[in-house]
Amino acid sequence: MKIFSDEQVYEGDKFTAQKQQITSIELMERAGIQIFNWLHLRMQGAQVPIHVFCGIGNNGGNGLVVARHLVNHGYNVHTYVVNFSDKRTKGFLVNYDLMKQTQKKWPTLIGPKDDFPKIGPDDIILDAVFGVGLNRPADDWVVHLFQHFKASKAFVLSVDIPSGLKTNAAPVKDTDVVWANHTLSFQSPKLVFFLEDTAKFTAQWEVLDVGIDPEYLQKTNTLTTLITKQDILPVYKPRKPFSHKGTYGHALLIGGSYGKIGAVQLASRATLVSGAGLVTAFVPKCGYLPLQSSVPELMLITDTNDTCISNIAIPIEPTVIGIGVGMGTSEETASAFTDFLNQNTKPLVIDADGLNLLAKTPALMEKLPKYSVLTPHAKELERLIGKWSNDFDKLDKAINLSEKYNIILVLKGRFTLIVYKKNLYINATGNPGLATGGTGDVLTGIITGLMAQQYEPLEAAIFGVYLHGKSADIAVQDFGYEAMTASRVISYLPKAFLDLFVKPEPPKTANKQDDKTTKK
Ligand SMILES: NC(=O)C1=CN([C@@H]2O[C@H](COP(=O)(O)OP(=O)(O)OC[C@H]3O[C@@H](n4cnc5c(N)ncnc54)[C@H](O)[C@@H]3O)[C@@H](O)[C@H]2O)[C@H](O)CC1
Numbered sequence: 001m002k003i004f005s006d007e008q009v010y011e012g013d014k015f016t017a018q019k020q021q022i023t024s025i026e027l028m029e030r031a032g033i034q035i036f037n038w039l040h041l042r043m044q045g046a047q048v049p050i051h052v053f054c055g056i057g058n059n060g061g062n063g064l065v066v067a068r069h070l071v072n073h074g075y076n077v078h079t080y081v082v083n084f085s086d087k088r089t090k091g092f093l094v095n096y097d098l099m100k101q102t103q104k105k106w107p108t109l110i111g112p113k114d115d116f117p118k119i120g121p122d123d124i125i126l127d128a129v130f131g132v133g134l135n136r137p138a139d140d141w142v143v144h145l146f147q148h149f150k151a152s153k154a155f156v157l158s159v160d161i162p163s164g165l166k167t168n169a170a171p172v173k174d175t176d177v178v179w180a181n182h183t184l185s186f187q188s189p190k191l192v193f194f195l196e197d198t199a200k201f202t203a204q205w206e207v208l209d210v211g212i213d214p215e216y217l218q219k220t221n222t223l224t225t226l227i228t229k230q231d232i233l234p235v236y237k238p239r240k241p242f243s244h245k246g247t248y249g250h251a252l253l254i255g256g257s258y259g260k261i262g263a264v265q266l267a268s269r270a271t272l273v274s275g276a277g278l279v280t281a282f283v284p285k286c287g288y289l290p291l292q293s294s295v296p297e298l299m300l301i302t303d304t305n306d307t308c309i310s311n312i313a314i315p316i317e318p319t320v321i322g323i324g325v326g327m328g329t330s331e332e333t334a335s336a337f338t339d340f341l342n343q344n345t346k347p348l349v350i351d352a353d354g355l356n357l358l359a360k361t362p363a364l365m366e367k368l369p370k371y372s373v374l375t376p377h378a379k380e381l382e383r384l385i386g387k388w389s390n391d392f393d394k395l396d397k398a399i400n401l402s403e404k405y406n407i408i409l410v411l412k413g414r415f416t417l418i419v420y421k422k423n424l425y426i427n428a429t430g431n432p433g434l435a436t437g438g439t440g441d442v443l444t445g446i447i448t449g450l451m452a453q454q455y456e457p458l459e460a461a462i463f464g465v466y467l468h469g470k471s472a473d474i475a476v477q478d479f480g481y482e483a484m485t486a487s488r489v490i491s492y493l494p495k496a497f498l499d500l501f502v503k504p505e506p507p508k509t510a511n512k513q514d515d516k517t518t519k520k
């Protein structure tokens with residue numbers, strides 16, 4: 001799913017108005033009616049007080065459209081204009097007049113000196129104060145109004161985006177923004193719904209199709225994409241009947257150290273279960289017995305050192321190398337890693353201590369083959385790019401690193417973000433059950449396994465993160481969060497693959513006769 005920038009949203013409006021020969025007012029009406037329908041479907045005429053707070057821009061215009069339809073359908077509506085500027089957009093003014101005609105009175109103007117209306121905890125607030133046009137922090141008195149919303153404990157439904165939240169920057173203070181229970185976003189979600197610093201401002205969100213012209217949606221490329229099954233399916237490579245294990249590549253995993261051989265076991269199993277034809281692991285001698293006995297499909301090469309990797313000598317020609325899981329950062333391993341990078345030409349997936357060793361010797365970044373996939377969690381990322389002030393600063397730093405070395409970064413988190421230069425792919429599969437040791441090793445194995453099968457590195461990163469999270473989403477139904485383990489993520493991978501081909505359930509029609517009754 002494409003995530004459009006603010007500029008693209010405005011462009012889309014204009015394009016749609018021209019192509020469909022409609023006015024922006026009609027577009028605003030269309031958007032407002034979608035919001036009214038959402039409310040009407042759920043409220044069914046209930047006389048719960050609805051407080052509609054409208055800014056003086058088009059977001060406010062949307063709010064006035066909704067207020068008018070609510071009044072016309074007999075709802076208990078109180079409409080306010082939050083008068084934070086003397087400017088008025090045309091869309092606002094047209095709907096302001098329509099509201100007057102409908103209610104025979106102007107909506108209540110709220111200014112810096114006015115008392116705020118009383119709002120009960122069981123009331124509903126429609127937040128149409130600011131939309132994507134917010135271009136500076138809201139005035140203090142408006143911020144106090146937002147705090148008044150929160151203090152009321154009423155249900156807050158935000159139009160397009162919680163007011164006070166910009167689409168491309170973190171707020172200065174958490175109190176500067178409306179805390180929404182639900183946000184109805186026009187045409188596409190916003191990046192801020194997925195970032196740790198800003199996702200909290202809307203407990204839930206959904207996208208409303210406001211009828212932006214399909215041609216515009218189709219032809220407009222976006223830098224940011226929310227990964228859905230529809231984006232993944234075209235990436236999937238169906239297997240040909242006349243294929244053999246060589247067709248699916250030979251993955252090599254390098255890692256492990258005394259007491260952390262399990263990381264290599266997890267990564268190797270994940271590489272196998274994600275479809276690699278052959279998998280070899282290069283480990284210290286202490287890994288030989290446990291791995292040969294626990295993963296019969298795995299071939300092994302051992303280091304001369306018993307407990308850690310000291311000299312990476314690879315007598316095979318792997319398709320792809322996954323390096324770093326459980327590897328440790330001892331002196332010997334650090335020098336072996338440096339020597340390895342100095343002579344390696346194979347595509348790389350680098351994780352865990354491989355990332356920590358890169359952070360210790362930044363000059364090694366120059367040695368990475370292009371399109372190398374790095375999979376840092378937050379701490380490992382900080383070692384690579386330094387501290388960040390907020391998620392947008394983090395993204396800027398990550399984009400710079402990706403552009404500088406032409407590499408792919410998998411920023412693991414609640415919503416894992418895959419960064420390739422200025423392109424950002426948001427993964428929405430996964431759940432807190434993944435917050436357990438070894439799941440990162442599994443992800444490394446999956447991405448390595450996909451690259452062994454000729455998935456391009458960026459595709460493998462996106463597809464691998466999707467599968468990893470989807471597997472956990474299916475497994476959580478059997479294990480819950482607490483009992484989720486990295487091994488269970490591996491064992492549910494097959495279901496994640498098969499789920500790709502499950503057709504979504506058609507919506508059940510309410511009056512569908514039960515088959516048995518019609519058979520009599
Ligand atoms: N296709 C769509 O997505 C559609 C979206 N619509 C709605 O339009 C808004 C964007 O409207 P816009 O008027 O550009 O911005 P706002 O409503 O957010 O208006 C804010 C308004 O006030 C000025 N302003 C910004 N920040 C401040 C501030 N801190 N203090 C004072 N004034 C401020 C700014 O100049 C704006 O003019 C979008 O979110 C949707 O809700 C279309 O209506 C339908 C299609």
Ligand SMILES: [K+]
Nearest residue numbers: 130159161163
């Ligand atoms: K809003």
